[in-house]
Amino acid sequence: MTTAKDIMHTGATWIPAHETLDRAAQLMREHHVGALPISASGEEDRMIGILTDRDIVVGCVAEGRDPSKVTAGDLAQGTPRWIEADADVEAVLREMQNHRIRRLPVVEDKKLIGMISEADLARHLSDDQIADWAEQVYARTSTG
Template structure:
């Protein structure tokens, strides 16, 4: 059985909710990633911030990324998957919520992220096509 831990990109890093968006952008650049899980004060997942969120929901609206926090951008219920979950559960979670990145948690700690690139390396062409169709479908 292929698990979330088998296909994830290990070494994901939290950004605390109190950190500003400019700090998030700096960390994304340093880590060469487009998204960071946001943690609350107890290192629990409270959202995900993407580079697109920073541009569209802050900069394009004339807001100051040095004053807005990651917590300001955390909306909705964050989705995640257990490291031991089967890859079919990963696909179900990502497809049903139309998300492109999924934090992987083990023993209540962040251990990795699964992105489209990770799926592309581990899925069959048919599985990948099904994923793309479901995630990018307009509702």
């Protein structure tokens, strides 16, 4: 059985909620990632959200806000999602499809150990699995 741990990439890095978005962008560049889990200030192992490069652009820069003054915590929204390291790939796909998310933190013993992204899915799954996943995650709901 292929697990979340088998397909994730390691080295996921936290951004504390009190850190500014310019620092988040620097960390993304340094680690070659497009998303960082946001930790509650002073509690590195408690996730309060995920910050993406798109969040920084759309939620800060495009609104004319200063990324050196807006914090990661300011943009944390919704309920964070994650998956246990020993979960099978079908559970990973369900979690991502059900919540229409493109990145999923992987935890083991309540500690962040990696992240699953679209690129990880593409490297490890069949074309049919990828097509089904993409249809669910990117499907638009009709507003008749």
